[in-house]
Ligand SMILES: CC(=O)N[C@H]1[C@@H](OP(=O)(O)O)O[C@H](CO)[C@@H](O)[C@@H]1O
């Protein structure tokens with residue numbers, strides 16, 4: 001870097017850091033999904049995330065990097081920031097310690113020294129010919145605009161960095177844009193919509209004509225959590241052939257507060273209808289998104305006498321996707337067709353300890369390979385990439401399907417071969433085309449409630465399944481989640497994909513002892529990465545037992561660490 005440029009770089013960093021001083025007592029940690037806190041206190045962390053994203057882009061030869069300003073399903077007053085890597089996934093975990101250090105740098109000088117040292121250690125070619133490119137998106141929160149400005153100032157503090165504000169978006173849209181831009185494919189919002197609409201239409205064109213049986217009702221009510229997902233769905237719903245979508249909690253003025261008594265997190269945890277649903281909706285298929293539309297669950301009211309719902313969570317969405325993909329692979333590989341073509345594929349299912357035990361048993365019972373990672377999409381996504389086809393979901397409804405490049409190119413060449421032969425009306429050809437359409441429909445950058453919803457709808461139509469058929473795939477084991485406030489949640493250390501506590505060791509012994517008292521009992525505790533609590537999860541053969549197991553373990557946590 002030329003001396004005058006270096007001077008300018010130093011000046012800009014000192015300048016921006018003094019504009020966003022860290023309030024005393026504030027401590028940020030790049031947790032499960034980036035930095036999160038009360039929106040009004042987030043500006044210093046968001047500005048520093050801007051610096052970080054620009055550095056990351058320079059390090060990666062000017063590839064586009066993303067910043068999303070959102071606190072997902074958390075209350076409207078909260079906000080957060082996370083960084084998307086050039087592949088559209090979460091930022092490489094190796095940079096998280098630096099993210100933490102940078103966010104907590106106590107004063108401008110400390111921040112400057114930290115950046116200069118990091119740039120040196122990482123060999124980041126500041127001032128070279130690579131400029132940085134950072135795409136920004138935010139959700140509908142009132143603090144979003146102000147935090148966007150903080151992020152822009154952070155990005156612009158790196159010489160040569162270029163920020164592109166993509167506007168108010170769902171989190172997965174921004175991830176998709178980063179992914180697409182770096183692949184060199186079309187990456188605007190209208191390209192995203194076009195891809196969704198076209199690939200959904202193609203899935204429907206490929207429905208078997210002669211299957212008979214149940215005809216899926218066109219009506220689908222979607223709870224938009226009063227967030228950005230409902231807004232976007234309203235924009236495209238008229239173009240979604242074969243579906244009659246009604247959006248509630250759509251985020252329109254006066255309809256309600258973001259994530260308040262609505263949204264995927266609420267429905268999944270409380271198992272009751274969101275705000276705005278009533279007895280007239282009994283028997284109608286419903287879906288619920290979270291505030292930034294990266295989570296999806298389905299539900300249906302079975303009776304008008306209470307507001308309880310039958311829930312289809314992430315585990316069952318995963319199971320539906322796995323069944324569909326496996327079926328297409330089976331048809332392609334061993335249906336005895338005239339064309340001797342095969343498509344070898346390693347199919348992997350990735351879950352976390354929060355997956356209902358019944359889902360894991362169901363998936364393993366199908367002969368599928370099921371593996372576990374710690375909580376957080378960054379772990380699940382990475383694991384899924386190890387397969388030709390990786391399907392991952394958190395029970396709360398965040399997940400997607402990823403296909404390896406090698407698999408997609410084999411699928412493409414198989415489809416081409418089949419289409420040019422007499423076999424182009426064969427079941428094998430149709431299955432290959434369906435898989436092709438699915439690779440286009442599902443957002444491979446990250447879990448995406450809108451694309452996930454369309455894939456669900458297409459598969460239900462393909463399988464000629466009602467909501468009830470889907471729901472009855474297996475019965476969830478009763479479970480309970482509790483939160484416990486402790487002095488220092490980081491004093492709990494876990495191992496084995498968070499299923500065991502390694503510290504304090506006495507805690508695991510107590511959990512084991514309690515769990516042994518219950519039929520089909522399973523219980524684990526872990527510190528949350530997004531809230532200042534310890535989470536307790538318990539499963540058992542009845543609800544009363546699951547509640548009791550969770551409660552007794554919560555007591556132990558309180559007693560030992562409270
Ligand atoms: C039990 C649970 O639902 N945990 C959620 C929650 O993480 P915690 O680390 O548990 O706070 O928020 C994450 C980000 O949205 C999500 O990935 C994760 O699944």
Ligand SMILES: [Mg+2]
Pocket residue numbers: 072073290291292293294295
């Ligand atoms: Mg979310």
